Amino acid sequence: MEGIFAIWQRDVTKFFRDRARLFGSFTMPILFLLIFGGGLSGTMEGLISGSIEGGGEFQYIQFVFPGIVAMTLLMTSVFSSLSIIEDRDFGYMKEILVSPVSRVNIAVGKMLGASTVACLQGMMMFLLIPFLGIRYSVLSLLQVLPFMFLLACALSSVGLLIASFLKSTQGFQLIVQILVMPMVFLSGALFPVNNMPGWMDIIVKINPVTYGVDVMKKVMIDIDSLSPMIREAMGLNLTLFGRSITVAEEVLFMLVFTTVLVLLATLSFRRSNA
Template sequence: MAELEGIYTIWLRENIRFTRYKSRIVTSVVTPLLWLVIFGTGLGSAVRFGTGAAGYQAFIFPGIIGQTVLFTAVFSGVSVIMDRQYGFLKEILVAPISRPSIVLGKALGISTTAVIQGLVLLLLSFIVAVPMTPLIFIESAVVILLISLGLAGVGLLIASFTDSMEGFNLILSFIVLPIFLLSGALFPITGLPSWLQVAVYLNPLTYGVDALRNIILHQAVLPLYVDVLVVGLFALVMIMVSAFVFSKKEQSLM
């Protein structure tokens, strides 16, 4: 019960921290919409993807959801650095809760905020003329949760190795953008050069975007169960690895 209470407390703190920054909430919704409306319309008109620009906007809609989850989940790992700098992390470490539970609580809190943003975008699917049913909404929510857990683990893992926000942002600049661009969010992953396909299929977000595209648009490269299996394994591995590294790093600092 102590472990569960600790996980819940850390989860609640992450969500309270998110809701206090109203500008962050607005930006997290407005920015993806700008990508859909401006980028989707401009590039969609240029490449004549599908039926006019709207066809391309619908195509990148699952990818923009993946982008939102990616940026929110990974960048939220900076909370570990902030807690370390302000001394709050030491208070957590001396509490009667294991370090893996601390990581799990933070990962769940981070993923909750990412899922909420993803669900908001799902509700706005009418903007790009994408039909949304209760079944599609629920299935998409499950996939978004798995993606966000894995990416939250990535953010926490990076934060465990860095002691400053500058170093954290520097590492992210070399990780987040390639993950997004190589996920198939903005272009089909079929017909690519072999060397680029290797990079695409090594990217875990590729499977998340493909699963969302399968559920929402009924268009996919891989079977849905393969995508969900890969994303689920990725989430499990990243939580375990980040918990292990966090425990070792913080134990050496105590």
């Protein structure tokens, strides 16, 4: 546990000291928030109002904000795993490997460090809520934090697995960029993902971001106050095999996904750094 804590503390400390990284990680989420939340909100709300009676009660910015937070978690947690390759290049990883700390604990410490950093940046997005004209209760923001951390753990394990196989930062960035955008757009973060083609719906259902985004929306948005037609139109009723998925089932999926990915990542990490 001391080894895990030391690695976790190092990654968190690096996060607070690297101001350029702190600023840069907000660029794309804020850009998407301005484009989808500000530029397209009127269009989306107009389409809903025109096609569904009572559609004016829904704010699109309220729908997209949890997705933007999940996008921040995705980008930060995955790209934080790049530090594994950097540590290997600069010799820091060799110093850890010759220490009594097991390689499994090194991998777990890296995952927890990346997850913590991602959650901190996701929480910083909450500071924008007063300026967006939307309201979330303090209780809902507190309740969503454990789900944010769980999603960050799942996503950081993906980055950890990728980093354990690759030897260069260029290759890591290329692979991650190929994965990040599909995971964002096929998760329901920015627009509904219902009525997708069959092959695309399969990708949506195995995407961990899908379940993380859906849980965050169910916790942060007062879904019960929306009409069933609006919930259906905006994809707020996630289904699998024709039945609605509960929050408990979504949490279970993320737990299983995280456990499997961590096991695979630690095995690959041990083999590639032997």
